[in-house]
Amino acid sequence: MGLGHPRPYGGRRASRSTAALLLALGMCAASACTGGGDEGRDEPPAAREPAGWHPWGTAFEGGGRDTGPGEENACAEGTDPGNALDEERIATRGRTGDPETLNCSGTGFRDERLRVRDGAYIPEDSDRSDQPDRSDQSDQSEEGEPDSGGSGGSGGSGGSGVEGPGAETYHPEKSGSDRAADFGRARGMVFLDEETDPTGPGNTSQALGGQRLVRALDEKSREQRWRHRIRSAAVLHGDTVVGDEATKITNRPKDHNYEDWTPLYRPGGALVAWDPRGGEEKWRVPVPKDRWCEPARVGGKLFASCADSQYDRGKTTWYRVDTAARKLHALYTHPTEQERVPDMVGADEGDLVFLPPGKVVFPDRDYPKIVRVDMRTGKQRTVPLPDSLAPGAEPRLREGDLYFSRDRGRELSAVDATTGEQRWQRRTSMTYPSEPVVSARRGEVYLADSAGRLLALGREDGEERWRTREPRAKDGGTTPREMDAVSSLTLARDVLVVSTGNTVFSVSPDSPETRPKTWRTVRAA
Structure with a gap:
């Protein structure tokens, strides 16, 4: 498997003796389990934390299993106003323009605001x-103990x-x-x-x-x-x-x-x-009089995706929207084959990134190549993908790499989106995990399972850095097999924020098993 370009804080580790491996596994019982040894790789830099932050958890109770249409686990923090694409939707939805505030949704609650530093309900x-406040009345509680909530x-x-x-x-x-x-x-x-x-x-x-x-x-x-x-x-x-x-x-x-x-x-x-x-x-x-067009915002730019039929999506052309001149500029048209519309997975270094399907379309797609299209000129470049990618994988573009998840999330592959070289492929212990979140600064890839357990992998080699054993969701978490949403992960600086079931919590990747200093319970509207 090709390693592609080197990534910081993710060098391939040296093998270890059996005795050392057993010792490391024995140490897992009391704290976060770490994969492999530290030989041959640099340690990631210390996690950057929001001002005044400490580990916290907030649970929403009384909202039922369904808050209405559009329910999903999602949490967002920052200033980006949002993106319509699926692969960026969870990472950007609900942004308030206030980096000290989170907007979160989950089981029984939707679009609720929390304070980044301590999880306090706003x-x-x-x-x-x-109007009475539905939040708890205390800023501090004993470790692991939920606070009481009000009504509103x-x-x-x-x-x-x-x-x-x-x-x-x-x-x-x-x-x-x-x-x-x-x-x-x-x-x-x-x-x-x-x-x-x-x-x-x-x-x-x-x-x-x-x-x-x-x-x-x-x-x-x-x-x-x-x-x-x-x-x-x-x-x-x-x-x-x-x-x-x-x-x-x-x-x-x-x-x-x-x-x-x-x-x-x-x-x-x-x-x-x-x-x-x-x-x-x-x-x-x-827009063209014979096309059905819709807007898309990718990489901070505005585009139009225009199809030659409303639902069959036989042939689709992507246009750059020139709002000053009030016109569209054609960039890319995929081949005229029904059910073979390329997946738009995002933007990378000034290119739109498409994944055209191969021979296998239904029920599981395969992806033989990447098509990169210059956002300004429409110039195209095709990059082959490795044969080791089995059909049925769901692609996500993150920080210049494509992550392909299949078998209910239990298999994850990382591919360089520029060269097409596979960085690594591995099985994980997680079923129906969240979409991967990447910290380029720390060289790590993070996943959360349906109960709030976490897994960190090396960005370059895919080796396990650590994992947590304790479920954090107060209601047991999501049940994706029953069509509930999977858990979600986002970063507040380097801190991990997880929405799973009726619970939102945050931990530092430096000490992911540390129990919350503050637990709150909020009565859902």
């Missing part, structure tokens, strides 16, 4: 004196809206929502991409039945400020919300029977940008 209505609600003041009613508190179960997901935040607003149910309680007239909406909600009160119809997608880009214009629906049932109905839209239209606060249109870029 109510959405914290600026309203007439939501509310807010009125406001105006665009295309739709004025300010009203948003409730998915009352709006006729079939699926809803937050995709970003800006200027005190949170934005939802929502699919309405034509038979839902909020759509008795079918006026919005089966359609897509982008909704803007007040970040604190969750009151709707504006909404617009879209055809398929919306992203937050710069100081605008960008969606694909909802063209005319051509197949509304004449008998008004909306059971098992899927809307068919006319092609064409435009990409439209709206002001985040007021919802006013800021610009529009026409």
